[in-house]
């Protein structure tokens with residue numbers, strides 16, 4: 001398998017650095033081909049701006065989506081963006097690895113998503129009609145590929161449990177797993193989360209490595225999170241609300257899971 005690890009931590013000697021190195025070695029030892037986008041090491045430029053297109057703004061001033069669309073369609077994207085898109089096309093499986101910072105991904109990784117997920121590549125794709133609303137949420141450029149988050153948190157597992165104060169981890173990660181990964185078509189595997197990282201010692205680190213190794217060994221076979229696909233009849237189009245007869249009276253993130261999948 002071709003596996004891309006997009007990795008966001010500033011310090012190679014961190015826990016994240018050690019887990020990333022372990023993943024690369026483990027996957028290569030199993031015969032996979034691995035590429036790593038080490039965003040801090042690459043000095044990845046996070047902010048979207050007019051330099052993301054080699055062409056002048058298409059309108060009177062810079063417009064993030066329209067200039068992204070024009071640059072993508074005309075092959076005039078900044079080369080760093082095009083290189084990362086090529087890696088995504090190459091990959092069968094994509095792993096995003098990061099420490100949870102303020103309940104989300106580090107800004108440098110968000111900036112990778114913002115810039116690499118160009119208009120016409122990851123969004124704004126496909127027919128918009130009464131039957132379909134673009135190729136997204138289960139369809140799109142990443143269809144047939146798998147993705148998984150590897151996340152570390154300072155908070156304890158109980159803090160992220162169903163009644164935990166931080167909110168359930170599935171809810172905290174929903175905007176990334178459903179919004180960033182399912183949206184352009186990835187099958188999203190359950191995340192690998194390391195909680196309470198301040199309580200790490202050699203024995204626990206060995207257990208974490210072993211658990212991560214098992215998840216890496218089953219990347220191709222683990223059942224994805226059963227997110228509903230947008231254009232398969234569960235949602236009314238173009239309102240894009242779940243049909244009344246599905247999960248009647250319920251709301252919240254969990255209604256977008258289809259237990260029958």
Ligand SMILES: Cc1cc2nc3c(=O)[nH]c(=O)nc-3n(C[C@H](O)[C@H](O)[C@H](O)COP(=O)(O)OP(=O)(O)OC[C@H]3O[C@@H](n4cnc5c(N)ncnc54)[C@H](O)[C@@H]3O)c2cc1C
Pocket residue numbers: 009013014015016017018098099100101102103104152153154155156197198199200201202205
């Ligand atoms: C800006 C910011 C925002 C944050 N927001 C949140 C938040 O919203 N929610 C939340 O839960 N947490 C939050 N945190 C905490 C953060 O998620 C954790 O600090 C982070 O996940 C720890 O990962 P690390 O790679 O930086 O670990 P490190 O600090 O590098 O290491 C953690 C522990 O692992 C040990 N360790 C490292 N490498 C090894 C090794 N090779 N072998 C054995 N042990 C090792 C270290 O000694 C240390 O004890 C935040 C932190 C910051 C800085």
